[in-house]
Amino acid sequence: MTGSPSRPPVGWLRRFALLGALWVPAGLLAIGAGWGLMAHYQHTPLPGVVTARTIEISSGEGFAAIAHELEVQGVLGRRWPFMLLAVLEGKTRRIRAGEYRLMPGLTPQKLLDQLVNGDIRLHRLTLVEGWTFRQVRQAIQGHPELEQTIDDWRGESVMARLDRPGHSPEGQFFPDTYLFARGTPDWIVLEQAHRRLRKELASVWRTRDADLPLESPEALLTLASLIEKETAVSSERPQIAGVFIRRLRLGMPLQTDPTVIFALGADFDGNLTRAHLRQDHPYNTYRISGLPPGPIALVGRAALEAAAHPAPGRAVFFVSRGDGTHVFSETLEEHNRAVNCYQRRLCRGDAP
Known part of the structure; x- marks a missing residue:
């Protein structure tokens, strides 16, 4: 004669239910505490940025290596909370390379946003009204943050590269302040100044x-x-x-x-x-x-x-x-x- 299935003692069932009832609130409390700690961390100024400083993120560098370098440089106290923040926001693969200027009061959240948005530090080159082409060349060649790529600065060579062969380079660049990232090729700035000159000239010519x-x-x-x-x-x-x-x-x-x-x-x-x-x-x-x-x-x-x-x-x-x-x-x-x-x-x- 087959016996009826065995059942756990009623006392055990009650104890298990009671334990579960205690674990769920405890887990929720732990999760809530964790979120609270993360929220506090997100918006607390970084101790390693008490004065303005510059960092550089290399192209192709993984997020773990970036976080480690920021820790080594003293920007982050510890890298793990910053890494967790980036994981929770899904931003570990969205960091952009470049040179960044970090200002006092910077929080982990603002740092992460800055790295994701590519808010890189921009350098300046000012071309002045009345300058000759020689002075333009000297300003570009003397700028330490531009990559020097132009091998032939002869006027005819430069103007041929700008698709205006036969023209003198004098007066062919618009005087203004140009912003660029560190390592930008010199030719990019020169070409930008020439395009700006042609645009301004065309605009004025139409209304003469x-x-x-x-x-x-x-x-x-x-x-x-x-x-x-x-x-x-x-x-x-x-x-x-x-x-x-x-x-x-x-x-x-x-x-x-x-x-x-x-x-x-x-x-x-x-x-x-x-x-x-x-x-x-x-x-x-x-x-x-x-x-x-x-x-x-x-x-x-x-x-x-x-x-x-x-x-x-x-x-x-x-x-x-x-x-x-x-x-x-x-x-x-x-x-x-x-x-x-x-x-x-x-x-x-x-x-x-």
Whole structure:
């Protein structure tokens, strides 16, 4: 005769149920405590970032190695909580390589977000209005955070690489501050500055005054470079543009000293003489009619706008006061008086 199935004693069942009833809340409490500790860790400033510092994440480096290096460098107190945070958020495979600037008060959560978002440190290179191509080259070659990749800096080689063969590199880059990551190839910045120049020039050319005696955007760029070198006073740029435009219309030589200085190049010692003004050179506007063959310097937006929208008036002469401003004259007689006053220091009571 088969007996009935054996059953656990009622006492054991009760004890098991009681134990389970205790374990579930204890587990929930443990989980809650763990989340609380993690939340506290996430938003507590890292002890190793009390002052600004820089770290670098190499391309192809695994997350465990990254966390270990951050621990070794003292950024993290211990790497395990940071690794757990990244695992819980599913971000271990989303870290981006680059150079990072860590600022005081940085928390583990903000550090993780910074590494995932690729908020890398950017370096600066400033190209200045009025610079020549030689100065552009020196600035790029002298920047320690750019990777030097350009082997041939000859103007014809650079312009051929920019798909503008036969053009001079002078004035072909827009003056501005360019941001880039450490290790960016030098060519990237140079190409960016050239593209920006072409964009700015095209924009200004489309809105130029309709009656300008300028046949192309390149002519406007050349004129703007003369304006850029003649004055740093923004209010005078349209006036100087007006003088040059009227001279072009009248067939008068532009007679602007910066073109002579540009023609002299490295031979210019700071003293411009009458002999220099008489030298034959394609850029010497005392010897040629019209505009020189191309720009002589980097041109900012304000000079481009002045060339495109010259101020109205009748002046065809101007001379420097020696303080950065100029005296504008309609007649040669007025101009000679201004020259005697401000250039030859012969001012009397009738000073312009």
